[in-house]
Amino acid sequence: MKPTARFIVLHPSVHKSGGVGxxxxxxxxxxxxxxxxxxxxxxxxxxxxxxxxxxxxxxxxxxxxxKSQLPKPVFDALLHYASANATYSDRMSADEVKAVAAILHSCNTPCNFLIFGLTHETLLWSSLNHNGRTVFIDESSYLVSKLEEKHPFIEAFDVQFTTRVSELYDLMEHYKQEISKECRPVQNLLFSDCKLAINDLPNHVYDVPWDVILIDGPRGYFAGAPGRMAPIFTAGVLARSKRAGGETHIFVHEIEREVERICSEEFLCKNNLVETKDRLGHFVVGQMEANWNRFEFCPSSVSPN
CATH class of the missing domain: 1.20.5 (Single alpha-helices involved in coiled-coils or other helix-helix interfaces)
Incomplete structure (x- = not known):
């Protein structure tokens, strides 16, 4: 039992006064x-x-x-909430969400997570990468501003894509002609004139060593949509140009579509595909040394003209 403080009261001494009585x-x-x-x-x-x-x-x-990561019960609860009743075509399935979440949870330190596209899962990604660096890139300046207004802690930027789904094969021809110049696999994207390169993001985005990149935007389901050629090419360059070294996990959603399949095979490579969950392709791409005599994204890919 914890001892309690006690009061000690002293009785003062008294003396008989010589006064009266x-x-x-x-x-x-x-x-x-x-x-x-x-x-x-x-x-x-x-x-x-x-x-x-x-x-x-x-x-x-x-x-x-x-403790940098979310407690396991909270992690599981968020995961269940986001993946339950995923019946709409613009939402990820439970297996797709779990595939991305497993990589985020496996990071030894909080992940650097780059996402192309604002989707149903946006708040989930931000929560699952608790204490990490999470950045969203989207084609809509309106959606980005609304997201920042409601959730000021989220970092998001808008990009004006100049590509179109209908231009896929013309863009691939441009890439093959410029693979040893503007479209090479290791470069500083800020100064790239490759038509597939995203070069107008804030400077600091290019300096972050991204651990995980998810491509779930922009729109790509009709001929006039921007398509995901540029995000896939940019992700491939960011992974190979990573200054800190190491591997980058790159996820491509709706990989069964023509644009996503062709660009993933060309810029992320079949030999780097580790698994496919429903419509989600998971690639692991390593850093590439800046060897100016090599201009291939993949083994036995295209050769410069």
């Missing part, structure tokens, strides 16, 4: 001593009873800060 008069100094002792004891009691609570609170806060 021999009345007893207490000493003023003795009473002051008793009052001082009472104040000291009261203050000591408050300090000793409050200090343990303060220590416990500070210890708990420190422990919370040291």
């Amino acid at each position: 021999g009345s007893v008069v207490p000493s003023h100094r003795a009473w002051l001593a008793v009052l001082a002792l009472f104040i000291f004891t009261f203050a000591f009691t408050i300090v000793t009873t409050r200090e343990p609570a303060t220590i416990t609170k500070n210890t708990a806060a420190a422990a919370g800060k040291s």
Whole structure:
């Protein structure tokens, strides 16, 4: 049992006064001593009873800060909520969501996560990459501004795509002609004039060593849509040009479509495909040394003219 502070009351000594009738008069100094002792004891009691609570609170806060990932129950709950009843075509299936979530949860440190497209899963991705760097890229400046208004903690940017789904084969011909110049696999995208390169993002986005890249936008389901040629090409270059080295996990959603399939095979490579979950392709692409005598994205790919 925890000992409690006790009050000690001292009875002051009295002396018989030589006054009339021999009345007893207490000493003023003795009473002051008793009052001082009472104040000291009261203050000591408050300090000793409050200090343990303060220590416990500070210890708990420190422990919370040291944990970078979400607690497992919260992680699972968010995952279940986002993947349940995914019946609409613009939502990911449960298996697709779990595939991305598993890679995010496996990061030794919080992930650097780049996402092309604002979708039903946007808030989920931001939550699952708790304490990590999460950046969204979308074609709609309106959607980006609304997202930042409602969720100011989310980092998002809009891009004006100049490509069209109907231009797929013309863009692939341009890439083959420029593979040793503007469309090479290792380069600084900020200064690229390749038609497939996204070069107008904020400078710091190109400096981040991205661990995971998800391509789920822009729109690509009709001929006049921007298509995902540029995001797939850009993701391939970012992974190969990664200054910190290491591998980059790249996910391409709706990979069964023509644009996504052809560009993934050309810029992410069949030999880097590790699994497919429903309509989601998962590639792991390693860094490539800036060897100016090599201009292939994939082994036995195209050769410069």
